[in-house]
Amino acid sequence: MGAGKRELLTVGVDLGATNLRIAAYSPVAGLLETVAIPTRIQAGPLGIVRDMCDAVERLIGAHGEHRETAGVGVGSPGPLELPAGRLHAPPNLPGWDGFHLRAEMERRLSIPVEIDGDANVAALAEYALGSGKLLAVDSLCMLTLGTGVGSGIVLDGRIWRGASGMAAEAGHLTIDPGGPPCGCGNSGCLEAYASATALVNAAVRLAAARNDGSIPSANEAARLNAGTLAAAAREGNADALTAYTAAGRALGIGLAALVNLLNLPLYVVGGGVAQSWDLLSPSLFEELHRRSYVYRLTVAGGPASRGIPGGGTRVVPAHLGPEAGLLGACILPLQQPKTSCRRDASAAEPVSS
Amino acid sequence: MGAGKRELLTVGVDLGATNLRIAAYSPVAGLLETVAIPTRIQAGPLGIVRDMCDAVERLIGAHGEHRETAGVGVGSPGPLELPAGRLHAPPNLPGWDGFHLRAEMERRLSIPVEIDGDANVAALAEYALGSGKLLAVDSLCMLTLGTGVGSGIVLDGRIWRGASGMAAEAGHLTIDPGGPPCGCGNSGCLEAYASATALVNAAVRLAAARNDGSIPSANEAARLNAGTLAAAAREGNADALTAYTAAGRALGIGLAALVNLLNLPLYVVGGGVAQSWDLLSPSLFEELHRRSYVYRLTVAGGPASRGIPGGGTRVVPAHLGPEAGLLGACILPLQQPKTSCRRDASAAEPVSS
Structure with missing residues (x-):
């Protein structure tokens, strides 16, 4: 111009x-x-x-x-x-x-x-300026674990929008058809396990089910979020740890679907819940490894990993913050x-x- | 040249x-x-x-x-x-x-x-010469229900191969994490519900569970396939009908994942099992409608359907045969x-x- x-x-x-x-x-x-x-x-x-x-x-x-x-x-x-x-x-x-x-x-x-x-x-942003840039990949999928679970897919450098802009709703992948109800009308959505909201709800439910007087008061529950829950888990709170493990498990099942369908070089997990990667990732990788033979073949060191940018299929916490x-x-x-x-x-x- | x-x-x-x-x-x-x-x-x-x-x-x-x-x-x-x-x-x-x-x-x-x-x-082929051509779409996903469940994704006119050629393994989407084991190492894969093999196994299992003498003999079971099972269902065999309904249900859950992730204008279901579309599709569409708000918004007549080639998100049996x-x-x-x-x-x- x-x-x-x-x-x-x-x-x-x-x-x-x-x-x-x-x-x-x-x-x-x-x-x-x-x-x-x-x-x-x-x-x-x-x-x-x-x-x-x-x-x-x-x-x-x-x-x-x-x-x-x-x-x-x-x-x-x-x-x-x-x-x-x-x-x-x-x-x-x-x-x-x-x-x-x-x-x-x-x-x-x-x-x-x-x-x-x-x-x-x-x-x-994660593709152009974050982990996608660092690993020099041309495609990635990012999950953002916040109040809900959002996601975006970048294929060959462009956002994959689908026929009407509504692609990449990975938060509404069905993890368990009989799971908890989701606001979208489905039940057992990834969002119903791995959002910050779901994580807090799960921990409160677990405490209530223990029936040993450890139920948080309404005031305490209102103060709970992904960060305070992670702190509690690290201090030995079993319910908080179980909630993170369950979220990781659901994420692993969801990521297995994404890996099996898209075979991308990079999957990025961001949002508040992903900041506690140490609590989330063990069960995540356990499920992913078990449920995706594509992942087992293509993870770094796998028999079909050599041609993949970054050395093999990767699942990493987000590089960029909020x-x-x-x-x-x-x-x-x-x-x-x-x-x-x-x-x-x-x-x-x-x-x- | x-x-x-x-x-x-x-x-x-x-x-x-x-x-x-x-x-x-x-x-x-x-x-x-x-x-x-x-x-x-x-x-x-x-x-x-x-x-x-x-x-x-x-x-x-x-x-x-x-x-x-x-x-x-x-x-x-x-x-x-x-x-x-x-x-x-x-x-x-x-x-x-x-x-x-x-x-x-x-x-x-x-x-x-x-x-x-x-x-x-x-x-x-289905994209270039079959239903994709008829509906003039630029992208589709096809599931082939045979001995296993295969799938292929065409985006903007090209096969989506992924980073190492292993994309589009929709047959190994987890439908139910606690479901029957699959040869891939996972359990509850779409293939374990909607392949011809799974369909026959389900019908035989159902007959055995009825414990009323209706279990097919080994000879009879060996003759069963998607076609004979469909004929039995149409003649009123409850087990055969239940098996088709369960396969349709699993397909609906799997298609909901595909619609939510990819928002394509067209999903095609082919292979022997899909030839009995009348038996498969009622439970398929019931699950899909319930589990994918993207489908509800984009199906023909939905509020976001107008810009989609073919008039809205479609799920159809394959146009081409074997x-x-x-x-x-x-x-x-x-x-x-x-x-x-x-x-x-x-x-x-x-x-x-």
């Missing part, structure tokens, strides 16, 4: 049910400025879009003078229909059913807006256009003008 | 544990000639490769005079490492562990040989090279010289 090669600027938005995080980003300098504001759920989608767009415009004003604005990227809760950029009854954003997020933002901003699922953009989603939103506008060729550039490389 | 535009010729090989099927194929005329010869397992891999190559050379001699030979395609049992073209302890081909099938065939034939998994090439694997092997050498762009041509279009 402009003459010469100007530095690019993007703005990324992490649309969360509690907070909006908005950042200005340059492929050269990285994150330039990050702001966080509360998500005014009661203001409805139009009010929240106004808050987002005001922040986007302020950041472009502050950082865009000597840069070329390449676009705005948004990581959104789902279910999200793409390329329409329309939400379908998102459980965490009441009042957003049928809302055309992309169209409304583009109407306000008059610059291109790329939208994708929050777990998809986190996977993109900022993965925001970073992914920032680099989303720099992804190759859909018509370009595979395997020629990483998503972090700017599209030349 | 040659001057002008000559018609292309390929030879496809379906390497089965019982029979070798070899065909000459032209994109213009279709199958030109098909031969079938027994697989001489006792002759070992080199003997079988000689049989295959002799037949390939005979077919090229018979049909290649006025055509340009584009290559040979082989659909092979797995586990198969790609692009090496090497087998890893294939359960149905004893003595083939570590055998470099591709290298040995190219050494003998001195023409390019493309190798892929038997279920992958069947999926490619020749899918052989046809897929025939068109494998005509696939676009790995460096080409997505979404520009179907795999059935010849690569122009």
